[in-house]
Amino acid sequence: LDPLPGFFDTADTKTPATPVKPFASPMEMMRNWPSFRGYRSLGIAYAAEPVVGWNGTNGKNILWKTPIPKPGPNSPVVWDRLVFLSGADSRAREIYCLDMNTGTIIWTVNTGMGSEISIPEVGEDTSLAAPTVATDGRFVAAIFATGELLIVDFDGTIVANRKFETPDNTYGHASSLVTYRGMLFVQYDHAGGAKLLAFNMATGEKVWEQERAVETSWSSPVLVPAGQTDQLVLSAYPLVIGYDPPTGQALWQLEEVVDGEIGPSPAFSDGRLYLTNLFSVLSCIDIASREVLWKYEDNLPDASSPVATKDYLILPSSYEKVSFFDAKTGELYWEHRFDTGFYSSPVVADGKVYLIDKKGVARIFALDKTFTVIADSPLGEPCTATPAFVGDKILVRGEKNLYCIGKTE
Numbered sequence: 001l002d003p004l005p006g007f008f009d010t011a012d013t014k015t016p017a018t019p020v021k022p023f024a025s026p027m028e029m030m031r032n033w034p035s036f037r038g039y040r041s042l043g044i045a046y047a048a049e050p051v052v053g054w055n056g057t058n059g060k061n062i063l064w065k066t067p068i069p070k071p072g073p074n075s076p077v078v079w080d081r082l083v084f085l086s087g088a089d090s091r092a093r094e095i096y097c098l099d100m101n102t103g104t105i106i107w108t109v110n111t112g113m114g115s116e117i118s119i120p121e122v123g124e125d126t127s128l129a130a131p132t133v134a135t136d137g138r139f140v141a142a143i144f145a146t147g148e149l150l151i152v153d154f155d156g157t158i159v160a161n162r163k164f165e166t167p168d169n170t171y172g173h174a175s176s177l178v179t180y181r182g183m184l185f186v187q188y189d190h191a192g193g194a195k196l197l198a199f200n201m202a203t204g205e206k207v208w209e210q211e212r213a214v215e216t217s218w219s220s221p222v223l224v225p226a227g228q229t230d231q232l233v234l235s236a237y238p239l240v241i242g243y244d245p246p247t248g249q250a251l252w253q254l255e256e257v258v259d260g261e262i263g264p265s266p267a268f269s270d271g272r273l274y275l276t277n278l279f280s281v282l283s284c285i286d287i288a289s290r291e292v293l294w295k296y297e298d299n300l301p302d303a304s305s306p307v308a309t310k311d312y313l314i315l316p317s318s319y320e321k322v323s324f325f326d327a328k329t330g331e332l333y334w335e336h337r338f339d340t341g342f343y344s345s346p347v348v349a350d351g352k353v354y355l356i357d358k359k360g361v362a363r364i365f366a367l368d369k370t371f372t373v374i375a376d377s378p379l380g381e382p383c384t385a386t387p388a389f390v391g392d393k394i395l396v397r398g399e400k401n402l403y404c405i406g407k408t409e
Contacts, residue, residue, distance in 0.1 A: 024137030036132035036176035043307035045349035045389035056380030064103030072129025088128035122172025134177035160204020278302035294330030
């Protein structure tokens with residue numbers, strides 16, 4: 001896969017004498033797995049050479065397996081030897097830090113707000129800890145359906161512990177976090193008032209806040225290169241908006257591209273943005289001209305997000321079907337019906353597509369215009385989280401446990 005434009009563009013290279021980098025470079029972000037769906041939250045594992053066969057029941061290619069104290073369908077995030085994820089119940093909302101090599105839980109930090117705050121009713125599939133945490137390489141942040149935002153350093157020391165208004169939505173807050181050059185972005189779209197917020201990861205201070213004239217959504221932000229700059233793109237009915245990350249200024253918006261209470265996050269590659277939602281439409285948009293290039297209206301997802309490369313688009317659904325398109329023209333190359341649907345989102349790694357179904361079976365197939373099964377790899381427990389890919393290892397969160405998958409002796 002070709003690196004995204006701007007791969008070697010880092011702000012800190014302008015002052016090479018600076019002894020401490022203010023934030024991680026794009027190369028470091030690509031090598032790790034800093035947020036939901038990886039670098040820029042786009043579902044591409046650039047520096048991964050993962051295994052293709054494992055079995056969580058008999059231990060094949062399972063390096064370790066660790067029970068996670070509290071539930072949450074959020075995905076693991078990885079930085080060097082550290083793995084981060086969150087869990088929550090009505091008693092506590094927590095961030096966990098695990099050792100990548102052993103699976104040992106190094107530390108646990110909770111918000112400390114206990115059950116005395118308002119605990120919203122949430123859907124069984126969402127829980128209080130649906131959003132995936134995010135890291136900038138020095139700090140890690142988590143947000144919960146209670147409206148609690150927690151930022152800690154890699155030693156587990158609390159940097160910021162904030163409480164927003166309890167989100168008013170049907171299933172519970174689920175939008176994941178993303179970081180960019182030391183800033184943290186929070187998409188907070190709910191019936192009580194939608195907004196986008198930016199925070200300094202090192203201090204926890206709010207940098208800016210933008211109100212949003214949109215309805216409730218569960219979609220997560222993505223970072224996309226546009227010309228010589230980067231944009232933060234958010235999807236929620238009735239608007240898709242591209243923001244300037246440093247200032248929060250809305251650079252452009254499109255109305256009613258997709259509708260409904262949007263769950264899937266956008267996909268992006270080679271200047272094209274892909275937006276979709278169940279009972280709506282899949283739209284391919286040229287991000288420079290904002291022209292809709294093509295549409296598709298069948299087998300759309302309600303939770304799982306599509307992933308795009310320069311040539312292909314992979315579209316999973318909760319109803320067993322996966323569709324595979326020419327990313328430029330929208331030509332449907334193939335459809336395949338599996339026996340179980342998907343909440344987890346696909347990840348492209350090493351010329352393959354990894355997609356885990358609700359039962360925890362990883363459906364691994366070729367990134368090609370002809371459908372070719374490479375492997376079906378069972379976890380041994382249900383899974384709705386998207387895996388993380390770093391080097392030759394895969395981190396998968398099941399219903400009860402976190403698994404590290406790699407070649408065993």
